[in-house]
Each structure stands twice: as structure tokens, then as C-alpha cells.
Amino acid sequence: MSEMTSIKTGKRPEEVSRSPSEWIRQNLFSNIPNTILTIIFGIFTLYAIRGILGFVLSGERRWEAVATNMRLLMAQGYPANQFVRVWFTLGCLMVLTGLSLAIWSGKGRLSVKKISNWVMSTGLGLAVFAALAPISASSRLGWVIAGALLIAGGLGLWQRAKNKTTETLHTIPTVPFSFGFLGILVLSLWVVPFGHYAFTNGELVAETGRTVAMSTKLPFTVMWLLLVGTYCLTNLVRESLPIAQAKACLVGLWLLSPFILNWIVLRDPDFDYGHIVSTDIPLAALFIFVGGGILFMLAKPSLGEIGRLTAIALLIFGVFNWVAAFFGWYPMLQKVRISFVLLALAALIAPNFAADRKTRLKFVTGWAILILISHWLITAVNSPSTLELQGPTYLGGFSLTLFVAILTLLLSFPLGVLLALGRTSSMPIARVLCTGYIESIRGVPLITILFFFSNILPLFLPQGMEIAELAAIVTGYTLFSAAYLAENVRGGLQSVMRGQYEAADAIGLTTSQRTGFIVLPQALRVSIPPLVGQAIGVFKETSLVAIIGAYDILRIANNVVPAQTEFLGVKREGLLLVSVIYFIVAFSMSKYSQRLEERVGLGER
């Protein structure tokens, strides 16, 4: 018997690799109807491509409008003398990316065949371009030759890969490949004459036939060097690093980075040190020591029921402060209100750390870090900015789009999960509150909520407290998107089997442990596709912030550039660029979600 199976379990047969021409024959021209379809669609596609190329390359197009305003489109009126802050922000993100790639040791490998396919497709694309684009005969010939060379190169690669059997020759690691690709792009800034277009002291400068300005190519080169450098350096010392801690640390940095980079680096708060010493530091200390003391007591293993009651009392008090703020019963710093809610939430999870002194001290340390970071951020948000602004917000253009989307997603995700849990919980009050919240938000258009937060909310705030425009936008948008995320998560929660709850109960997990370790992980896996759909929606709908006066990339392309005297009425170029940018980001998100689904093995069980 066992001999039989050992004979049968040989090596899995290699997938038969087909040459490109075979592939085309089998997939596109396999039978007569298929051939007819291929031809019809082929003609259709070619017409469409010709139309687009005609639009893009038409003599009427003024692409220099886009080139000149690139900085405006990306970062709007960010003060030129402080622009280094924008590059610093990007640089930080590059360093984080490099660190993460090295720590998580991106082991992905690209098959050479795939690359050869890409090269061949690019060559084919160039050939089609040469055939259809309205260009002179000589440059047409140039493009045809380039396309033919690429196709030949791709075929050559494919032939080589076909005969290689070992994995290492078959594939190349993805990370260095991507670095190389990005490197070529950066290099092209130094050698290809893209031309130099800018407004210098209000004068339009347009120099064709030279490479882009130093203020563009130098920073991008630095970014590339930062990315690759961090990656290589980290890889050198990777062996001697405590990997688990490094990973936790990096996740924390990633989560914090949008807040810190936005409110500290980009906004450059003008701290009022007198106030900080007299009020902010004592407050933080109070919450760290008194709050920490309370939490330390609450995590005592022997405490039992009193702990739960204290936590619930704290929660009621925390929520009551907000109700009081709404009606203006008594003044209280916003920071204090937020801290009380945080304290209540920490008190609720305290029993999970009920163990020896060391565990409890760890818990209290976590609390201290949370208070330090949140108080620092709130102070920063509430301090005026040093920037001399030209518009209502210090961010604009694509950076506004990105920051609003990222902050909204980061904040609304936990809120949405909490709402979904509340809506499905067995506590009637939580259920009614969460259901009411979700349903009422979903009944109101986003624009209304954004109007409310930018115009009406400031009226409710206690005297002397202002909320920066961007914070108002993000708050309103977060509350809106959390309601939708909550519904997606709820769908996932419903898919978790009853037996999972019972098994978790039977091994003695508490309700919060059951939720955190068993129910949520499974529910979130199922919710990945709708959650990513929602995330893409959040990203695209940031364009609505234009309605309350902020300048996002769409508004700049649609209203600002066409109003410049040099480019009066030049709108289509900018809009096409904006569509392409939106598409690239949304498409990458959707691709990433597919990979994520594969990674967590969705649909495998």
C-alpha cells in the first residue's frame, strides 16, 4: 500500500510553458467565432487608442500648463521657502518603506517570464502607438524600431527563461527589480529633455530641450537614495536585530506617521510654551500618574466585580462630558474629555492584564505612551501654524487628497469596528446607540456633514478652542465613513459561526478576548473586499472637500489652472492627468486587496 503511494507521489509535473505565438493561437484564434470576436474587438480597441492618442498629441493640447503647475497640483500653495518640509515628509516615508521592506524581508520573486511578457507588451504598445499616433513619418520610424527592439528583447528573455530549470534563474527578487525600475525613472529626470516649465516670480518660464529643474530632480534622487540606502543598511544589520520588536515598532511608526508628519512637520505648529508648561505638561502628568495608578489597581487579579463597575462608571462619566460639552453645562478642555474616554476604554481592557506585577507595569507604560502621544498631538493640532498661507488650508492639491484619505481611513477603521461590535452586541443601549448613529449618518449626504463640520461645529466648541479646517474636514469625513465601514464589518461578523463563539467561551476567554482574538480576525478577513471597496470610495470622494473651500487636486485642475492668464481655459489636460492619478491609486489599492485576500487564504476553507 505505502509503496504504491510512494510511486504515485512523484514530483508535480511542470506546467507546460507555451510560446507567445502558441498562446495567441489558443486564446484568441481558437475557432471561428473566437476569431471574429478577436478581430471586432481588436478594431474597436485600435479606434479607441487612436482617439485617445489624437487627443493627447493634438497640437491644441497645452501640456506645459500641467508641467508648469505640477507643484501647485501636488502641494498647492505650500510656502516655497518652507517647501523642504514637504520633501522631509516624503523622505520620512521613504525611510519607513525601506526599513519595512528589509525587516519584513520582501522575499517575493518575479518570474523572468512575467517580465519578458511586460517587455513584449510594452514593445507592442509602442508599435501600436507608432502606427496610430499623429506624428511625423521619421519619428514614427523611430518608435517602430524601439518597439521592435523591445519585442525582440522580450522574446529573447522568454527563450532564456524557458530553458532554465532552477528557481533562482527562473525568477528575480521583486524588491531590487522595483528599485532598479524606480532608479531608471529617476535617472531619466537627469538625462531626458522633458523641458523646464515654472512660474518664477510670477513670470512663466518655459525652456524646452533641457532636463527638468534642479529643484525637481535633486529631491527625487535623494528620495530614491533614501529608499535604497535604508533598505541596504537595514539588511546589513538585520541578523542582529530583534525582529519581532522591530516589526511592532515599525507598525507603530506607520500608524503614527500621518499624524506626526501632517500636524508636526507640515503644519509646523507655533507652540505656546507658557501654556505648555503651565497647563499641558501638568495635565499629561496627572493623567499618566493618577490614571496610571487607577489602571494599575484595576488590573489587580483579585479585584473582580469592582473593576468592571469602576470601568463602566468611568465610561459613563467620559461620555457624559461630551453631552455636557454639547449643551455647554460646564467648561472642560477638549484634551481632558478625550483623555477621560481613553481612560475608560483602558479600564475596560485592564482585566486582560491582570497578572504579575511586570505585566501590569507594562500595561501602565502603554497607557503613559498613549497619553504622551495623544496630548502632544492635540496640543499640536490646537496651536496655530507658522506657515504663511495663501489658501484656507496649508495642504492642497494631491497631498490634501492623500492626507484626508489616509487620516480618515486610519481613524474611521477602529471607530467603524467599534460601531459594528456595538450594533451586534447584546447590550441594548449600545445596540440602540450604534444602530441609530449608523442609520442617521447613512441617511445624510457627505456634503451635508462636511458643511456641518466646517461651519456649524465651531459654534459648539467651548470658548477659546478652535478646530483647524483640515481637522474639521477629517473629523466629519471620519464620522461619515465609519458608519459605512461599520456595516461592512457587521457583514463579516455575521459570517462567523456560532461554534466559534462557543469554543471561545468553553476555553474560558472573556468577551473582549473572544472578540479580539477569535471573532474580529475572522470577520475582518471576510470583510476585506467590501472594506477595500469602501477605502477606494473614501479616496475618490475626497474631491468633495472642494465644496467647503479646500483646494484638492481636482479643484486646482478644474478651476485654478484654467484661470491663470497664461493658460486661460486650459482644462482638459489637467483633468486627464487627475483622472490618471486617481486611477493609478485606486487600481493599486484594488490589486493590493487581491493579494491580501490570497495571503490570508480567503475562500480556502
Add this chain to the structure above:
Amino acid sequence: MSTEAANTNRADMIVCENVDKWYGDFQALKDVSATIAEQEVVVVLGPSGSGKSTLIRCINRLEAHQQGTIIVDGVELTNDLRNIEKIRSEVGMVFQQFNLFPHLSVIDNVTLAPKWVRKMPKAAAEKKAEELLEMVGIPEQAEKYPGQLSGGQQQRVAIARALAMEPRIMLFDEPTSALDPEMIKEVLDVMKDLAHGGMTMMVVTHEMGFAREVADRIIFMESGEIVEVGTPEHFFTNPTEDRTKLFLSQIL
């Protein structure tokens, strides 16, 4: 193995007195009284829908009874959360459908509760889990996920997961009913080892061989009532109740 006389000296681990349980208007347990002593192995038999699952699920409060008292290891089961948590860490349960956590590896399935309920250090919990996996005969599968294991292996992981909490009582609700025939034995063998090791066990099963060989006593239930209680010898050779005889004639 253990005689009636020996049992009387042992402490009572589970005491049910006049327990009633309704699902809406339907009464699933009717005036059920039973006592299980320390180290005793009791097999619960009965036709489908007779309330066997309901009874053992009441014992670790997966279901709440409405009348009567249930005392487990000296603690009465009420709505008091602390008692329930205490009981659940003392009573292990194995389900018909395994109910392993599909998103956690085998080792994580087994170490989760010791780490978070017993607050055991990670290394100690993992060492313990490895011993348990060794005991149930699958030490080499620790890093796999439940979906990659056969049914019999999954059920043995489920037993290891329950044992990791070092329970004083184990409840089994038809542990072999969802298994292919060739896998039933490997699970029953693990249960037999447990019984010989002195674990207090309450087992709902249709495996008559197991009942005959391992059980100290057999409880026979029908329509929510306990019809007859006795040693396997008494039960399989000269049962007193007509309903028991009818049941045995149908399955033997």
C-alpha cells in the same frame, strides 16, 4: 476499573438537581438530577433530540438552565459572571464539529487560553502545548492550520486545546460523529487514555464499544428526561426500563 464502593469516597464533581430547561415553550430538560464523582467516566446515551447536548452544555453554562441547581466542582452556576469564568476554566469541552479556530495555527489554538486566561508565559504555554500534541499523537503538525488537517487530527487538536487549560472535568459532545470511520479509533484511543489517567469525563456518544469498555456509569436519556442510570454491565445485559430496551434493540 473503579467500583461503586470507591466512588462513594470521592468528592462529587458535578451535581444536577431537578434541572429544567426550556427553549421558548419547548422543554428540553425535564427535572434532571444526576451526580458525577471525581475521576468517574459517565457516558450519556439516548436518541437524537433527547437533550443530551443540552444537558452537557448546561454544565459549562453554554446554555443557561431555568430551574434547579447545577453545582460544578463546588461552585453553583448562576448568572454571576465570575462563577461562569471560573467554571469554564475548570471544564474542558470538545464539540462534534471540532470548532477549532481556523485563522490560528495548531499551536496557537492550543496556547491561546493558557496564555490569556491562565496568564501563563509564552514559552511555558508552548512547552505544555507540545507535550499535549505529543500525547494526542500529532506533535509534527504544530505549525499547520486546522484546514490542513484531517478530521481525526482536528478533533485531537481540539482535545489538546481543552486539556491545555488543565481542566478537572472534560465534556465530550459526540466527538466522533463527524468523523470518517477510519478516524474514529484514533480519537477514541486518546479519550481512553484520558479516562485511564483519571480524568472526570462526561461523554455523549453513539460508540457502544467505548461505552461498554470505558464508562463507569451510563445515563440513558429520552425526551429530556433521565430514564435509567447504571453500570455498563447492568445497562447492556439486563436494563429495567422498556424505553431503554427499545433503544438498545434499535442500535445493537
